[in-house]
Amino acid sequence: MSRRLQVYETDEITVTFEPDLCIHSGVCVRGLPAVFDVRRRRWVMPELGAAAEVAAQVERCPSGALKYRMRSTD
Numbered sequence: 001m002s003r004r005l006q007v008y009e010t011d012e013i014t015v016t017f018e019p020d021l022c023i024h025s026g027v028c029v030r031g032l033p034a035v036f037d038v039r040r041r042r043w044v045m046p047e048l049g050a051a052a053e054v055a056a057q058v059e060r061c062p063s064g065a066l067k068y069r070m071r072s073t074d
Helices: 027-031 051-059
Strands: 006-009 013-017 066-070
Touching (some): 027 051
Antiparallel strands (some): 006 013
């Protein structure tokens, strides 16, 4: 049974997490611990980091479980 896609949004960025792809490498947590914290129920809080920093950290995800989309501020 696959787990549901998780979506976390701010005005600047949308971060998605696909649990079934995650290999639990910890790259996200070690890179931006304020944003990615597995001890919290809502473990991804993109509002706690600059959108560009969050995007850069998501790009380091080795499994592709984390993805992002920059949102238009028009």
